[in-house]
Amino acid sequence: MRTLIRIIGLWTLLQLRTIGHMFVFxxxxxxxxxxxxxxxxxxxxxxxxxxxxxxxxxxxxxSFTGMVLALQLFYILRKFGSxxxxxxxxxxxxxxxxxxxxxxxxVTGRAGSAxxxxxxxxxxxxxxxxxxxxxxxxxxxxxxxxxxxxxxAFPLIVAIFDVIGIFGGYLVGVEILGISSGTYFSLMKDYVxxxxxxxxxxxxxxxxxIVSWICCYKGFYTGFxxxxxxxxxxxxxxxxxxxxxxWDYFLGAVLL
Amino acid sequence: MKKIDLELAVGFxxxxxxxxxxxxxxxxxxxxxxxxxKYVLYAKFEKAGGIKAGAVVEIAGVEVGSVKNITLNKxxxxxxxxxxxxxxKIQEDAIASIRTKGLIGEKYIEITPGxxxxxxxxxxxxxxxxxxxxxxxxxxxxxxxxx
Numbered sequence: 001m002r003t004l005i006r007i008i009g010l011w012t013l014l015q016l017r018t019i020g021h022m023f024v025f026x027x028x029x030x031x032x033x034x035x036x037x038x039x040x041x042x043x044x045x046x047x048x049x050x051x052x053x054x055x056x057x058x059x060x061x062x063s064f065t066g067m068v069l070a071l072q073l074f075y076i077l078r079k080f081g082s083x084x085x086x087x088x089x090x091x092x093x094x095x096x097x098x099x100x101x102x103x104x105x106x107v108t109g110r111a112g113s114a115x116x117x118x119x120x121x122x123x124x125x126x127x128x129x130x131x132x133x134x135x136x137x138x139x140x141x142x143x144x145x146x147x148x149x150x151x152x153a154f155p156l157i158v159a160i161f162d163v164i165g166i167f168g169g170y171l172v173g174v175e176i177l178g179i180s181s182g183t184y185f186s187l188m189k190d191y192v193x194x195x196x197x198x199x200x201x202x203x204x205x206x207x208x209x210i211v212s213w214i215c216c217y218k219g220f221y222t223g224f225x226x227x228x229x230x231x232x233x234x235x236x237x238x239x240x241x242x243x244x245x246x247w248d249y250f251l252g253a254v255l256l
Numbered sequence: 257m258k259k260i261d262l263e264l265a266v267g268f269x270x271x272x273x274x275x276x277x278x279x280x281x282x283x284x285x286x287x288x289x290x291x292x293x294k295y296v297l298y299a300k301f302e303k304a305g306g307i308k309a310g311a312v313v314e315i316a317g318v319e320v321g322s323v324k325n326i327t328l329n330k331x332x333x334x335x336x337x338x339x340x341x342x343x344x345k346i347q348e349d350a351i352a353s354i355r356t357k358g359l360i361g362e363k364y365i366e367i368t369p370g371x372x373x374x375x376x377x378x379x380x381x382x383x384x385x386x387x388x389x390x391x392x393x394x395x396x397x398x399x400x401x402x403x
Contacts (some may be wrong), residue, residue, distance in 0.1 A: 044266045051269040072283020091284060163276040188361075193310060194285035 025217050028144045039145055046149030050111050054157060057106050062161040065098055066090060066168025074177050083177075087184040088191035090169035091162075095192065095200045099162040101248050104207035107157060108240045112215040114144060116236035118228035119219025128220070143220065147212045154208030155201055162200065199255045206251060207244055214240045293342035294321065298326065298381045299352040299365075304334035305388025306363040307354055313338050320344045323365065335392045340381075346382070348374040353386030363388065 020231060073089045122128050131138045166188075174181045218236035222228045270345055304326055313321040322342035329335045340346065349370030367382070376382065 041262075044262055047266045047269065048262060051273070052265050055269070095280065095284075153269075153273075156270060156277065159273055159277035159280055163279055189284055194281065194282040197281050197285045 012179075021221075022213075022217050023031075025143075025220070026213050029139050029147055029213075029216075032140045032144045033148060034086050034138065035140075039141065043149055044142065044155040046145045047153050050107065050113075050149050050153035051157060054103075054107050054110055054153075055160075056220065057110050058094060058103055058161050059164060060156055061102055061106050062099075062164035063082075063168035063171075065102060065125075066094065066165030066170075069093060069098070069165070069174045069178065070169040070172035074173065074179075083179055084187060085185050085191075086169070086173045086179055087188035090173070091166055091188045091192050091197060094162050094165040094169075095196050097248075097252070099158045099165065100200050100203035100207055101244060103157050103161040104154070104204070104211060104244050105241055107154070108215075108237055108244070112211045112240055113233050113237050115212070116215040116219040116222075116233045117229055119216060120222035120232050123220060123222050124225060125231060138220075143216045146216055147209065150208035150212035154204045154210075157206035158200060199252075203248060203251055204254065205248060210243050210247060211240050261316065281294060294339045295342055296377045297306075297338045297340055297346065297376055298379065299336050299338060299385050299389045300329065300331075300333045300381070300383050301354065302333060303354075303390070304336065305354060305390060307334075307336065307365065307388070308357075308363075311364050315344065315367045318363060319320070324363060327377070327387065336365070341344040345375045346380075347372040348376055348380075350376070351384040351386060352382045354388040356389070374377055381396060 048074070069090050070086060073086055073093075074083060077083050077085055077089065119128075122142070128138045128142070131141060170181070170184060173179045174184055215236045218232040219229075222232040294398045307323060307326060309323050309325050311323040312319050313323065321338055321344070324337040326337075327335050346367060347370035349372040351368040351370065353366050353368065354363055355366045370384075386390075
């Protein structure tokens with residue numbers, strides 16, 4: 001019995017230590033964001049890594065999310081005889097909820113996993129130690145560009161996702177289901193406010209921080225060998241996805 | 257060559273992203289950068305009934321402004337600040353009334369122009385107002401036979 005309680009205690013302490021370690025990592029990285037010299041080229045490369053290379057995925061998921069929303073919302077709204085609200089329904093659910101969450105999940109799967117694996121590989125092939133040995137701060141070279149790039153790229157990715165989703169919904173709602181295009185857009189303008197767009201912006205910024213932070217951390221402190229890298233990549237993706245959904249709920253509840 | 261590629265690619269992505277964000281915030285979020293010239297008018301209502309900040313102000317069905325905010329004044333009346341487009345002149349004896357779009361639609365403020373020569377100045381007060389129609393009370397009266 002006593003050993004059981006000891007195990008629980010040990011486990012809790014271990015978890016607490018991990019969480020503390022993660023926050024120390026984040027705060028250290030934050031310090032280097034504001035301390036020159038800034039690595040602009042590395043930042044640009046990471047923006048391309050997060051942004052440009054996610055474009056195809058975002059285009060596909062965005063358009064199909066908008067299209068399926070149009071189908072399903074039309075089916076629901078028809079029961080209340082208010083098909084005219086299809087436009088605002090699609091726009092609000094995309095801008096407030098689905099845009100930030102779905103694109104964050106897609107980018108986690110596409111870029112976050114690659115990031116964790118890349119940094120993990122650098123760790124096990126001792127490239128990070130080599131950087132330190134040359135008196136180059138690995139946080140500044142590897143982590144800071146990723147965090148800043150994610151903070152810049154995520155809101156833009158989400159905006160692109162939203163717009164593509166709205167036009168995907170237009171395609172289905174107007175061209176296939178026969179709602180007039182005037183109704184679709186004018187009611188959307190009546191019901192979408194700046195606050196809704198700001199909610200989406202806050203969400204995408206925080207998701208950008210979560211994805212880059214968790215994936216960098218998991219890669220930076222990976223285990224030993226190829227197995228360690230694969231394990232930390234999996235952990236990074238799983239933890240990111242869970243944190244995104246949990247944080248989305250709490251942010252949604254606070255910002256409502 | 258590789259160097260130009262990177263910057264070009266990032267620039268392209270950022271441009272598209274900013275364009276999309278601009279589309280969302282200007283077209284849908286009605287964010288005003290330059291901002292149409294507007295002035296404030298006040299109207300006191302017995303009952304604000306469902307009007308919210310941002311609600312539309314209309315004259316003859318044409319949108320001419322929006323509700324800025326709603327406060328309770330010392331006489332326990334709802335004091336509504338209206339932002340009206342600068343080029344729309346409103347007479348002293350105009351009537352502001354709270355209306356509903358359709359039976360259960362959203363609330364808006366309709367201004368019925370008056371016949372006076374005097375135009376309300378900045379921060380002027382619309383004296384004649386008509387409060388929201390309380391549908392439940394009307395039904396209640398009808399049911400309990402006080403009409």
